[in-house]
Amino acid sequence: MATGVSKGIAIGAPLILHPPREVDARRPYQGAAPEAARFREALRLVESDIGFLIEKTLREVGSEEAAIFEAHLMMIQDEEIRAPIFNQIETEGLIPELAIRNAFEVQIGVFEAADSDYLRERALDLRDLERQLQAALHPESRPMLRFESDGILVAEDLTPSQTLLLDRTRIKGIITEKGGETSHSAIIARTLGIPAVTGIQNAIESLKAMKCIAIDGREGSVFEVESKHEREYFEARMLEEQYDLKSLQAFIGKPSVTHDQHSIRLMGNIGGIVDAKAALESDNEGIGLFRTEFLFMGRKSAPTLAEQKKAYSEILNFFPKQEVVIRTLDIGGDKPIEYIRIAKEENPFLGVRAIRYCMKDLPLFTTQIKAMLLANEHGNLSIMLPMVSRASEVQEIRTLIDSCHEDLKKDSEYRSMPYKVGAMVEIPSLIFEMKELSRSASFVSVGTNDLMQYSFAVDRMNPELRTLYTPYHLGFLRMMNLLASSAIDAGLSLGICGELGGQDDLLPLWVAMGFDKLSMTPSEVLPKRRLLSKLTLQSCQGLLNEVLKANHEQEIKMILSTFQRGLAQ
Amino acid sequence: MELLLKIKNAEGLHARPAGILAKKAAEFQSNIQISVGGQVKSAKSIMALMSLGLKKDQEFKLIIDGPDADNASRILAELVNNEFKA
Numbered sequence: 193m194a195t196g197v198s199k200g201i202a203i204g205a206p207l208i209l210h211p212p213r214e215v216d217a218r219r220p221y222q223g224a225a226p227e228a229a230r231f232r233e234a235l236r237l238v239e240s241d242i243g244f245l246i247e248k249t250l251r252e253v254g255s256e257e258a259a260i261f262e263a264h265l266m267m268i269q270d271e272e273i274r275a276p277i278f279n280q281i282e283t284e285g286l287i288p289e290l291a292i293r294n295a296f297e298v299q300i301g302v303f304e305a306a307d308s309d310y311l312r313e314r315a316l317d318l319r320d321l322e323r324q325l326q327a328a329l330h331p332e333s334r335p336m337l338r339f340e341s342d343g344i345l346v347a348e349d350l351t352p353s354q355t356l357l358l359d360r361t362r363i364k365g366i367i368t369e370k371g372g373e374t375s376h377s378a379i380i381a382r383t384l385g386i387p388a389v390t391g392i393q394n395a396i397e398s399l400k401a402m403k404c405i406a407i408d409g410r411e412g413s414v415f416e417v418e419s420k421h422e423r424e425y426f427e428a429r430m431l432e433e434q435y436d437l438k439s440l441q442a443f444i445g446k447p448s449v450t451h452d453q454h455s456i457r458l459m460g461n462i463g464g465i466v467d468a469k470a471a472l473e474s475d476n477e478g479i480g481l482f483r484t485e486f487l488f489m490g491r492k493s494a495p496t497l498a499e500q501k502k503a504y505s506e507i508l509n510f511f512p513k514q515e516v517v518i519r520t521l522d523i524g525g526d527k528p529i530e531y532i533r534i535a536k537e538e539n540p541f542l543g544v545r546a547i548r549y550c551m552k553d554l555p556l557f558t559t560q561i562k563a564m565l566l567a568n569e570h571g572n573l574s575i576m577l578p579m580v581s582r583a584s585e586v587q588e589i590r591t592l593i594d595s596c597h598e599d600l601k602k603d604s605e606y607r608s609m610p611y612k613v614g615a616m617v618e619i620p621s622l623i624f625e626m627k628e629l630s631r632s633a634s635f636v637s638v639g640t641n642d643l644m645q646y647s648f649a650v651d652r653m654n655p656e657l658r659t660l661y662t663p664y665h666l667g668f669l670r671m672m673n674l675l676a677s678s679a680i681d682a683g684l685s686l687g688i689c690g691e692l693g694g695q696d697d698l699l700p701l702w703v704a705m706g707f708d709k710l711s712m713t714p715s716e717v718l719p720k721r722r723l724l725s726k727l728t729l730q731s732c733q734g735l736l737n738e739v740l741k742a743n744h745e746q747e748i749k750m751i752l753s754t755f756q757r758g759l760a761q
Numbered sequence: 762m763e764l765l766l767k768i769k770n771a772e773g774l775h776a777r778p779a780g781i782l783a784k785k786a787a788e789f790q791s792n793i794q795i796s797v798g799g800q801v802k803s804a805k806s807i808m809a810l811m812s813l814g815l816k817k818d819q820e821f822k823l824i825i826d827g828p829d830a831d832n833a834s835r836i837l838a839e840l841v842n843n844e845f846k847a
Binding site: 308 | 806
């Protein structure tokens with residue numbers, strides 16, 4: 193199903209990102225000279241890709257991060273790998289596809305057999321390099337990540353590494369065949385502030401021959417642009433949207449307040465340093481959710497204390513005077529990580545995940561906690577615990593965190609700074625223990641996606657049940673209201689860090705319920721600040737009362753959209 | 762010429778230091794090899810250096826043979842002792 197996942201209009205030529213193809217081992221051998229030339233050309237392409245990545249990383253991240261790509265470049269330039277490949281091509285009559293595979297298998301074998309986590313990690317790098325070389329042998333169908341001109345990216349789906357390599361300056365919009373609201377491509381598009389549509393079946397096949405296409409990321413639609421007239425129509429709409437964007441810039445540096453000066457903090461949800469920069473640029477008031485999973489994924493051993501400390505420091509230092517909420521590792525049986533051993537479960541979403549896993553792997557958990565505490569040089573750290581079902585869990589983990597802090601204090605170089613501990617509200621049972629929770633936590637933040645999933649007993653990925661998974665449900669909104677008043681009574685700071693925190697039509701309800709922090713995709717903060725300026729606390733409370741008296745979902749939706757239309761006038 | 766050296770940097774001979782060492786060694790005409798526990802490999806290759814998995818405080822030998830061996834041994838020893846800070 194086509195879904196608009198990032199707002200805006202874009203027009204341009206389709207930039208096709210072909211899916212990687214299988215290595216074709218049966219390709220006929222054309223002779224030593226032409227086959228060696230093919231390999232040389234593939235090397236040249238990959239070298240230039242890595243060179244690009246080095247420059248980009250130097251510019252956007254830093255020299256230490258770029259060093260790993262410099263090492264990659266040296267690896268494919270290394271005689272230990274080149275010589276056997278050339279040898280097999282020129283004297284043994286193998287096609288480069290097989291020669292590359294053989295030579296890499298040998299090196300990968302050496303790295304994998306080593307008694308070192310570090311080298312086993314690097315074996316993954318070698319596999320990635322091999323894939324890049326294999327793809328470069330077929331430049332006509334190579335997943336091109338750099339483009340000669342601007343356009344709209346069309347892909348099956350985007351992997352994290354492709355996202356890293358993409359030349360973002362060229363991409364004006366994204367269309368993917370797979371993925372949804374929370375896919376990698378959707379998140380990256382919203383972070384970059386470019387329009388995106390996902391779920392377009394056979395997008396590559398059907399769009400590749402077109403010269404010019406347009407996408408509407410609000411509606412979730414794709415058009416072929418054939419005539420001058422059509423082009424003008426989309427350009428006019430694009431200008432309108434851009435004008436809107438300009439008017440948003442006026443909200444940078446302004447407080448996030450309603451018309452009658454009731455203030456709410458608007459913060460960013462991020463997964464790493466690139467998003468943190470986007471959050472800073474769109475004037476987010478701190479970070480309401482830093483997902484630490486990406487640090488742990490795609491590797492063969494857990495990140496070390498030093499690696500984690502560095503990653504957390506970067507983010508905490510970006511917002512020295514504002515709160516940065518870091519969530520402890522939120523993984524489960526559905527997201528396999530090689531070194532995290534969770535037995536196969538019937539229901540991974542109801543199983544050993546997040547803190548339930550972490551409390552079973554204390555070395556891993558305390559390393560993460562200590563890294564956060566060590567990185568907390570400005571005293572702006574908040575530690576958030578996911579998947580909490582009862583106050584006693586938070587009590588137990590709070591004790592663990594405090595003992596880590598005491599442990600660290602034994603080192604005279606540790607600068608002890610204040611920190612906060614809080615819980616995510618994703619499991620309904622926690623709503624009824626706010627008072628007990630407040631003994632060991634100072635804030636709660638609602639993970640609305642999971643709270644809906646666990647409240648309605650609906651797997652949100654199941655398309656069959658889509659209509660049951662909705663926030664426009666009287667019971668759900670009453671539950672949110674009860675949660676809010678219980679948290680406020682217990683003296684807890686109260687926020688939302690799920691998708692619903694960034695939704696226009698629901699914002700007035702959160703204001704009325706008394707939420708004081710809303711955390712969202714960084715690029716959503718300015719639009720929400722503008723929206724907030726048009727509201728008054730009284731109008732929000734009136735709306736909430738009306739909604740809580742509604743008879744059915746359709747009516748709730750209608751009340752909310754009528755209210756939004758009233759604001760636009 | 763043989764040089765007995767010890768890894769001093771905390772991380773050991775990871776990709777970055779191995780890359781720095783290989784690059785520097787490749788600047789010399791001499792044949793330069795690294796020897797650890799019976800294994801002898803080219804010191805001009807980042808893959809060979811990394812695959813030894815040398816850790817902090819581990820000792821290794823550089824075997825340098827060629828016209829610029831004196832110069833090479835002086836510069837490479839300095840590089841290792843300075844923890845690969847070029």
